[in-house]
Amino acid sequence: MSLRFAQVAQRVFNTPLMYDPRKAEAFLHGLGSRIAGDTVVITNPAGAVDHVAGADGRPLAGKLGGRIERAYTRHNVLPFAMVDNVAIIEVEGTLVHKGGWVGNNSGETSYQGLQAQIAMARKSPQVKGVVFECDSYGGEVSGAFETAAAISQLSREKPTISILTDFAYSAGYLLGAQSRQLVMPRFGGAGSIGVIMIHADYSQALEQEGIRLTIIRSGEKKADGNPYEPLGAEIAQKWQAQADAMRVEFAGAVARGRGNRITKAKALATEARVYDAGEAVAMGLADAVGDPLEAFDAFVSEVNRG
Numbered sequence: 001m002s003l004r005f006a007q008v009a010q011r012v013f014n015t016p017l018m019y020d021p022r023k024a025e026a027f028l029h030g031l032g033s034r035i036a037g038d039t040v041v042i043t044n045p046a047g048a049v050d051h052v053a054g055a056d057g058r059p060l061a062g063k064l065g066g067r068i069e070r071a072y073t074r075h076n077v078l079p080f081a082m083v084d085n086v087a088i089i090e091v092e093g094t095l096v097h098k099g100g101w102v103g104n105n106s107g108e109t110s111y112q113g114l115q116a117q118i119a120m121a122r123k124s125p126q127v128k129g130v131v132f133e134c135d136s137y138g139g140e141v142s143g144a145f146e147t148a149a150a151i152s153q154l155s156r157e158k159p160t161i162s163i164l165t166d167f168a169y170s171a172g173y174l175l176g177a178q179s180r181q182l183v184m185p186r187f188g189g190a191g192s193i194g195v196i197m198i199h200a201d202y203s204q205a206l207e208q209e210g211i212r213l214t215i216i217r218s219g220e221k222k223a224d225g226n227p228y229e230p231l232g233a234e235i236a237q238k239w240q241a242q243a244d245a246m247r248v249e250f251a252g253a254v255a256r257g258r259g260n261r262i263t264k265a266k267a268l269a270t271e272a273r274v275y276d277a278g279e280a281v282a283m284g285l286a287d288a289v290g291d292p293l294e295a296f297d298a299f300v301s302e303v304n305r306g
Contacts, residue, residue: 095139111143138170194272
């Protein structure tokens with residue numbers, strides 16, 4: 001493995017992700033061989049999908065101690081666009097835990113940046129309502145539930161709406177579901193209420209290359225889940241239990257965010273399926289199908305009328 005891909009591998013393998021599996025498959029097709037140093041074979045392909053912010057004419061959406069909030073406060077600037085008393089907060093691209101920026105940066109939106117924007121939208125008297133512009137296949141679990149809770153709190157205090165300009169899957173949908181309303185375009189998609197973990201086993205490839213790897217460990221479980229040995233049954237069961245627990249929490253957060261429009265049991269019963277616009281509304285995952293620009297204008301008018 002090239003050293004420059006080591007950090008990427010750490011964030012992909014052996015860690016729970018709330019990512020639509022098609023996006024994970026696309027990533028492995030594109031970068032898997034460069035990370036692994038050999039061809040990556042996907043044993044249960046779901047059909048890869050390419051989803052890059054701004055590609056093919058698709059629309060671009062515009063921790064401790066509150067470092068980002070303090071920086072913007074010092075300059076007396078709000079970290080989001082404002083249109084007639086309404087804040088626009090972008091939930092776009094790959095969602096990552098930490099990142100000292102707001103908005104989209106190199107295809108990523110950080111939960112850290114989102115939390116800063118949400119906190120300042122809550123506090124600002126200039127903000128009468130908040131639109132979350134959503135277009136994301138999901139991302140990391142770490143930070144997702146905290147960000148969802150922050151949106152939920154904001155929604156209890158000020159009018160909010162999530163407007164999908166394309167898709168909101170997995171962690172992207174978790175965040176979108178916390179607004180008071182969720183509107184999606186006719187050919188958009190929502191759902192994927194589940195958790196995915198990926199383990200890469202390079203042991204056979206190393207053996208074929210004549211490479212004998214020795215792992216020296218102090219503590220029997222120290223190297224559990226490493227990519228140079230087959231995944232043991234015990235650690236596989238442990239990871240499965242973790243993923244199942246996170247999925248249950250995911251479904252519960254969706255149910256709380258959506259109120260009586262979908263129950264936790266119904267969210268779990270989706271089995272992480274994805275739905276087109278009509279299906280999503282029928283399931284209670286979304287409230288309406290409509291043009292994003294028209295939905296935005298209607299929300300701005302309603303907020304200012306109120």
